[in-house]
Amino acid sequence: MTTLTIDHVSRWFGNVVAVNDITMTIGPGVTGLLGPNGAGKSTLINMMGGFLAPSTGSVTLDGRPTWRNEQIYKQIGIVPEREAMYDFLTGREFVVANAELHGLGKKAAQKALATVEMEYAQDRKISTYSKGMRQRVKMASALVHNPSLLLLDEPFNGMDPRQRMQLMDLLRRMGDEGRTVLFSSHILEEVEQLASHIEVIVAGRHAASGDFRRIRRLMTDRPHRYLVRSSDDRALAAALIADPSTSGIEVDLQEGALRIQAVDFGRFTALLPRVARDHGIRLLTVSPSDESLESVFSYLVAA
């Protein structure tokens, strides 16, 4: 049982604060680190993996610091986001080299290659691999010494759906075996499918933590904004504001549209078409104006 403890960790680069006072504990099972691009996920993972010193705070693995401590790599397996990986080697040579650096031999390498189902292409040069194949060989190199903690930075990037499913199955299995698995992603659905526990970071701050259902609800229950154009904007506005699911409507004369703020997402989406039909109003445009992941996340931070 391996526990990774992040205690009041901040990291800045010059004037830019990449990670801002984050405290979290990552235990056995699969944990998803969710956040938009540029939120500080990679910085945090680099600190977890001992490749970056926290500016303040500490990162420890079962009580031992990860920074400047090569011995922790006996326990940690790392799948970096970057592509580069000794492209002039074959997949097998690469994984064997990784095994040797752990003091292990060809047998361990072969087992790891079998785990990720890459034996069929193991004698091809890595430079000829697709993104998904690279990802799997990286995975094999991280698993070769049977680590108790697995850190993966955006492991699903660029994978096709089938490869994604395979990797998810593999990570799920690792988690079920009692390993501590942490992966980062900026895609909610990915995290939701795989992780039982989610940590959300936004703009370097720890925005939410816990069960994915709770976080999903937080994300759905936020106020939603819509831009609506119809055959009779004012009549539609009057009818909508009468319902408690709508908290504000602005008639935007320049755009020739309504800007509507809905507080009850489920109820509003049912209300809008019904009201339009009842009043004989034609809906010309209905578009959510703040559905970007960033706005969802920034709402979470404020909550």
Place this chain on the structure above:
Amino acid sequence: MYDPTVARLTYRGLLGRRRALILGALPVLLIVISLAVRGFTGADDQVAADVLGGFALATMVPIIGVIAGTGAIGPEIDDGSVVYLLAKPVKRPTIIFTKLIVAIAVTMAFSAIPTFLAGMILNGNGQQIAVAYTVAALVASIAYAALFLLLGTITRHAVVFGLVYALVWEALFGTLVSGARTLSVQQWALAVAHEVTGGDLVTSDVGLTTGAVLLIAVTVAATWFAGQKLRTLTLAGEE
């Protein structure tokens, strides 16, 4: 202190197709020049010393040192693949030391052997000139490899800085400013070569003691510092 796996990865990276071509180009040029000079002027000790001193030791050895020294670690740090070495229970100084050995071996192979061959072609090792410059190339290979390996760990522009040092500092300033010559790997190596062979055709601006001490000091200090640098190497995210 020496890890055979790290060495294997470093050799394969260094002697990959493109870099091997660049490494091989200068020695081939040296041999061609030597053949031409021998053909036109016949065996002349002074000319042999000029070619070996002016081209082999002053230009070829440092450039090969730059390519091998920075190439032993620079590209891995640059593209991030060094993470696969760093995420292992292997001491960082071991990684540096191993890479240094590889860089030295490659620099020696691509600079000392052609220097010796060129010397033999030019004047058949008359007055021990071929041996003297071969010794100088061997000695210089060690210091250059260490120096440029360090450069490879501290800057992304290691090749540029390395070439500036090799060509501007050693070749240009060295001929203009006498003080620069004291701080020149080339002169230190010549001091050792002078001691090995005697004679007046191979001379150095620094004494043997100064040369030897500086050679050892620079090599040890650069290696130690590179090890420290790698211990705290930061792999910043790509965000």
